[in-house]
Amino acid sequence: MKVNSLLKTALALVLTIVPGAAIAESEHPSEVKSTDNQPRSQPANTASPVQMLRTLQLMQDQIAVGSTEAHMGQRGLLTILDNRFMDLPSETWEDGKNIRAAIAFVLSGGNPQILRKLLEMSNPVIPIDDRSLVEGTLAYVEGREEESKGKLLSVNVKSLPPMLGAQLALVQSALIVRTDPKKSSELLDLVRLQAPGTLLEEGALRRQVFVASQTGDMKKFLALSSGYLRRYRHSIYAGNFRQRLASALTRADFGKDPALFDGIVEMLMDLEPDARRDIYLLAARSSIDQGQTHSARMLAEKAKELSEGDPASTARAKLYRAAAMIVSPETIGMAVEDLKGIDRTKLAASDAILLDSALSMAGQIRVMPGDKTADNSSKPSPPPSDVNSQQAPEQLQAVLKAQDALSRIDKLIKNQVSTVQ
Template sequence: MMGIKPQLKTGIFRIVLAGLLLAGSIAVARSQDVGSGPLPYELVRSLQSLQEQVAQGNSHAMIAQRSLLTKMDVTFVEMRPDVWQDPRNARAAVIHLLSGGHPEVMRYLLSLDPAPVVDRKLMEASLAYIEGREEDLLDLLEDIDPLDLPSGLGGHVALVKAAPYIRSDPARAMELLQVASLLMPGTLVEEAALRREVFVAGIMGDVDHFRVLSTRYLRRFSNSIYAGDFRRRFALAIDTLGFVKSEDKFALIVPVLHEFDADSRRGLYMRLARSALLAGHLNVARKSTEEALILAVEGTREREILKVYSAATRLEPEMISENRDLLWSIDKSALSYEDLALLDGVYTVLNSVRHFPEPPENVIGEFNVASNIADPEDRSWFTPDMDVAERLLLRTEKSLAVMGEEK
């Protein structure tokens, strides 16, 4: 373990320790009949109740869910083997693993004789999913229709079965995700399915479906613990679906944006504004910037960036005075390297406009030379052109002085 970071050592130690403890529990379970209390299907009901609260944003339920899963890992291997002859309990074992249970539990159950009363392919498929064996997963679930299963299990199976198709066959993935949502409404399965449906709609370029699904998610699960993942997927999709290409297409996404909280909405409008600017769609960039400015707080970094966007969207000669004052008010220290590059681009365009206004005090020549020049030692405000001009002036002064002496 030499060379491994202490945090990584700790993580590896915990994983190994958990595996050893679970293996010990399995050995004990094989040698004696242990366990009384809630049956597996009853524990799964409690787990699903907690998951519904997680989908509604309850962070305490998230912690309780982890504790319950750990308890189930141990309890399931301590159950008498005949417990798994009840189909409800056997199905619960599959749900347990697909909900985050330890794979060693399923390996133990697969070794039992008689086997748990559930299709063995479902048990093996759940293990393949957890271990990332997509080809095995597809082979095992090929002939299994989630709609033929009890809804509590079918929803999980549909969600899992969709995963390998998302890239290879998004239309098929969408069908399975819709089944998952329909079989388990209001649960964490529906929440996860909707998040993935939004992503798949983006891949397929289905604007209408994308809008409908996004609105449904935001109205049902905007407080979910996993809503951050949805916002990330949504932001990526609005880039690929081309909402900045025209004002008509931009208008389609505006009602969806208003379903977001103010902070998220501001960030999305800023993202749209930048994308529209870089693509040269100034009308969309202007509208996005105006919406973001309404939500931006004065004195923040975002406000300074939006000043750049605002100036970039109104480069007409009649706006040059207003733009000049706006650009001079920007705190450049708040801008990133990319933002400064964009700002330089705006200055370049403005400096090419020939309707120059009179500069204010302490400003010489170019728009981007606005600083306090009272300190003669401070030359940070000099541009290369000004430096050349200064040397030419000094040379001219010397020549004039020599001519005066000769006379």
């Protein structure tokens, strides 16, 4: 469905003037009123807050399964809905269901000024429980974390309608993830249980993968990652997920736990070969930066297996593999030959810098006393000349990061050589 037709369909739902025929998500079927008996809180000829919220959620659920049209149309729909929420008459908010719809709307990307308007109204008076939810939500979306904790962490999300409960569980999880990752993960379990197949579930699963990684629960990390890749690999946010997944893989030492690496390989089999290759490459580069050379070599070798027919990916895989191999006296000779054979025109600027730094580092290693791989004709490769001053600001960070990583590798090598001696 094209973006224009999708947006038109959404707007048609928003502009529905027959409330009983709209897609409202009522808490009880008996709450759906006929047009002949229109409730005061739902003025005639306009969509209710619940209807508008549900329309937005339907579009966002399409984003979770990869609809770029929905992603593009969301901004226009939000603009229209923001205006419609702000224009609703004050009697609309006599119904607590509409207040909770406004809270959910703002948590879905709506304008926070809607909640501020509710708090400033003198008539009707918002019930104390709903007022606390409104205040806490407004504090959260405006970045006032401590205030939002005081208002929202005490809320029993299971007592709320399922979708709003799922949204607030997602918020609670974010608020406590640094201090109580176990409880944060339990809340994300609740989100996935209450909102299956929605953008909420996609977001919860994506977050929970990294909570498991940070807490070292690699069994759960693998299970959740596999679940995400099977169900949401086409999500608009899947690219971000894969980058963070590659970064998370650097926390594992595959040299000490080969079975874990086998689990990673099996998990990634759910992806297309090109996607698998890209994750292996990202993870290999991140492992080099973190000094995890054994892991980097294993990841780069898997990337190389999937790089046939793609010269740029092949060059990257060879670079990361060779950069990892220079730490070992047994493999440094092979690594140098591989580094010299790489076509630097196939590399991005940051990888070309890594290539120069690796060659320079290898030259220094090979002339260390006691290194049996050195020969009399070996000379240290000169460091790249004036590299930093020639790089754009965004590349300078990559230069410094590569130099810092290779400095750590240099210390590792010196310790290893001292041990051999």
